[in-house]
Amino acid sequence: xxxxxxxxxxxxxxxxxxxxxxxxxNRRYSLGLFPIIGAVIGxxxxxxxxxxxxxxxxxxxxxxxxxxxxxxxxxxxxxxxFCDFTDARCSFADKQKRLEIMSDPHIGSxxxxxxxxYLMIQGALWTQVDDIRLMGTAALCFVMSRALSGISxxxxxxxxxxxxxxxxxxxxxxxxxxxxxxxxxxxxxAGGAVLxxxxxxxxxxxxLIVFAYYRHAAYSTLGGTTGDLCGWxxxxxxxxxxxxxxxxxxxxxMIR
Numbered sequence: 001x002x003x004x005x006x007x008x009x010x011x012x013x014x015x016x017x018x019x020x021x022x023x024x025x026n027r028r029y030s031l032g033l034f035p036i037i038g039a040v041i042g043x044x045x046x047x048x049x050x051x052x053x054x055x056x057x058x059x060x061x062x063x064x065x066x067x068x069x070x071x072x073x074x075x076x077x078x079x080x081x082f083c084d085f086t087d088a089r090c091s092f093a094d095k096q097k098r099l100e101i102m103s104d105p106h107i108g109s110x111x112x113x114x115x116x117x118y119l120m121i122q123g124a125l126w127t128q129v130d131d132i133r134l135m136g137t138a139a140l141c142f143v144m145s146r147a148l149s150g151i152s153x154x155x156x157x158x159x160x161x162x163x164x165x166x167x168x169x170x171x172x173x174x175x176x177x178x179x180x181x182x183x184x185x186x187x188x189x190a191g192g193a194v195l196x197x198x199x200x201x202x203x204x205x206x207x208l209i210v211f212a213y214y215r216h217a218a219y220s221t222l223g224g225t226t227g228d229l230c231g232w233x234x235x236x237x238x239x240x241x242x243x244x245x246x247x248x249x250x251x252x253x254m255i256r
Contacts, residue, residue, distance in 0.1 A: 004029035024171030031150040032180030038146040042139030063126035081231020083111035145237035147185035157224035165227035202248035
């Protein structure tokens, strides 16, 4: 378990970890423990928000760093997947050509446009997070997105037999990883509901809706999922759950 956790952090984050040998048994539970990276990201954003409140920094300063933190922690690996799949999907080519586009290290115009729009909207949404309870709920969305991403990796059909994702999927203990994913998702959803009932429920339901859409997009576009598609879903899930939490908070304020 510990080696699987280290393997997950070494692959999906830039946080220094003890080196572990690249062996299948050391990656058996990595996908199930993947949400812990989300907990670290959420914790850093929450801590930054608390510091901003203490020092009196305004919301744009908080939002700018809140957008930066996930990219700094992950090295942008998931945003890269978002860009790759965006380019492939917008090409309207056949499956094989789309897979080739996703393997191309160069960024296309569609990816650049969508990435800029994504970061701009995400930053705008973070400026609306001005309540400490809502901030906690939003931070937990990073756990939910990774829990569902890990579940999809071991349950969805693969679009190709090789790749970085398959190096984690093939040796994985499917039952344990699914169980861990469900546990982390349920714990994050429950935590969000305790902090802010309406916002927490809205974020959890939205995450499941985006998850269903992700499966549809994966199967209809590529016939299955890939590592890039998992990254695309993770980014999509995070911005939509943040939007849902913020919107629900505004509705709850109106009701009061």
